[in-house]
Amino acid sequence: MLVTDPEIELLPDGxxxxxxxxxxxxxxxxxxxxxESLIKNRYAWRGYKSVTLPTDRTVRKFTLAAVEDDATIxxxxxxxxxxxxxxxDGAFSAEVDKMRRQGRHLCEFVRLAVDPTVGTKRVLAxxxxxxxxxxxxxxxxDTLLIEVNPRHVxxxxxxxxxxxxxxxxxxxxxxxxAVLLGVEFSYVMQQIGEFGGQPERMSSERSLYPASFSLxxxxxxxxxxxxxxxxxxxxxxxxxxxxxxEGTPTRxxxxxxxxxxxxxx
Numbered sequence: 270m271l272v273t274d275p276e277i278e279l280l281p282d283g284x285x286x287x288x289x290x291x292x293x294x295x296x297x298x299x300x301x302x303x304x305e306s307l308i309k310n311r312y313a314w315r316g317y318k319s320v321t322l323p324t325d326r327t328v329r330k331f332t333l334a335a336v337e338d339d340a341t342i343x344x345x346x347x348x349x350x351x352x353x354x355x356x357x358d359g360a361f362s363a364e365v366d367k368m369r370r371q372g373r374h375l376c377e378f379v380r381l382a383v384d385p386t387v388g389t390k391r392v393l394a395x396x397x398x399x400x401x402x403x404x405x406x407x408x409x410x411d412t413l414l415i416e417v418n419p420r421h422v423x424x425x426x427x428x429x430x431x432x433x434x435x436x437x438x439x440x441x442x443x444x445x446x447a448v449l450l451g452v453e454f455s456y457v458m459q460q461i462g463e464f465g466g467q468p469e470r471m472s473s474e475r476s477l478y479p480a481s482f483s484l485x486x487x488x489x490x491x492x493x494x495x496x497x498x499x500x501x502x503x504x505x506x507x508x509x510x511x512x513x514x515e516g517t518p519t520r521x522x523x524x525x526x527x528x529x530x531x532x533x534x
Contacts, residue, residue, distance in 0.1 A: 360438040
């Protein structure tokens with residue numbers, strides 16, 4: 270379930286110009302500890318049950334963190350549909366199964382948290398944008414689902430273009446009411462193309478998209494990810510052809526490695 274405190278509308282826009290923060294994959298135990306502390310604090314502030322990061326660090330789940338001066342100021346977790354399903358199946362299985370039967374390739378964004386003392390709309394938009402790049406531009410998923418508290422529905426409709434897909438249900442994981450929202454990544458792509466990289470338009474265009482990366486920045490991020498993946502693929506092939514070779518990766522290769530997200534500007 271997504272929790273944003275304060276509300277998206279109350280977050281400051283953020284200073285225009287180069288971003289001082291970076292978006293990084295949460296890989297180390299220390300970074301996970303910092304992210305979990307942030308999530309627990311923001312969820313507890315709302316009176317929700319405590320939540321933690323996924324313990325199954327598989328290719329179907331990954332967590333991003335916004336980091337500034339080595340401080341974790343925001344995070345979001347992305348989950349891809351598969352044999353074990355999605356967390357939204359818990360309260361909205363009928364709606365989610367219907368979309369699967371329609372041939373939708375589903376993913377969800379969960380455990381969103383932003384430090385209200387330093388977080389801005391640019392931080393939130395950057396987390397969302399990098400998660401979108403991996404989910405849609407690299408993995409090819411076409412539909413994004415989220416669960417939000419009913420009082421946040423209008424914010425996500427207005428700020429990111431989500432649509433309500435259900436009535437109110439109980440989210441047992443946080444013991445709070447929730448509504449299922451969805452948006453097609455084709456819409457996200459169109460909005461980024463029109464507004465991305467133009468923070469000066471945030472005062473007139475009341476959405477998060479002007480605070481996202483520009484198409485040029487997105488292309489550079491995507492290129493770096495693909496270049497690193499190609500290098501990992503090449504090392505894996507060398508390891509298969511020469512099993513006695515030292516210094517080759519031992520983990521199974523995937524179409525995405527978390528380290529691809531390190532040091533994004």
